Amino acid sequence: MRILSLLILVSFNFETFAQRDKVEYHKNGNIKSSVTLDSSNCYHGTITTYFKNGRVKSQITYVNGYIFGKTESFWRNGNKRAEGFLDATNSLTLDFFRLKPTRVGPWTKWSRSGNKETSYDLPSYPEMADEPISKCQCD
Secondary structure (H helix, E strand, O other): OHHHHHHHHHHHHHHHOOOEEEEEEOOOOOEEEEEEEOOOOOEOEEEEEEOOOOOEEEEEEEEOOEEEEEEEEEOOOOOEEEEEEEEOOOOOOEEOOOOEEEEEEEEEEEOOOOOEEEEEEEOOOOOOOOOOOOOOOOO
16 A cells, blocks of 8 residues: 555656756857747747847747747847737637737737837637647647
8 A cells, every 4th residue: 555655646746747848059059949848748838939149039828738828029139029918729719821829918019129119909709718728739
């Protein structure tokens, strides 16, 4: 009984810690992107991409392999470029013509110099869940 309990505990902990970080680099040695992969090799968490100069280019949230959540993009000089919410979790929110996630909710864009240019609110879909319902098959 004690061994069985230990095996269950070990297998639970293995599943919990099965996530791993994936980092790619530019030729100059600076980080190009960093992301956490879950046990199925799906993106899970925030993927951060970087310009060659080392500044953050974008941060996009993934849940179980789907783009879902807050996203931010930046100009090469470090100023914020855009901020909003993306959803690619179901057919209502995936733009099949361009195979890109749909922008939903409030969005803001800034100029290269850092001045706010526009803010707008895009429609959300009533069928949109708080998080993706199904898990993608990434293996």
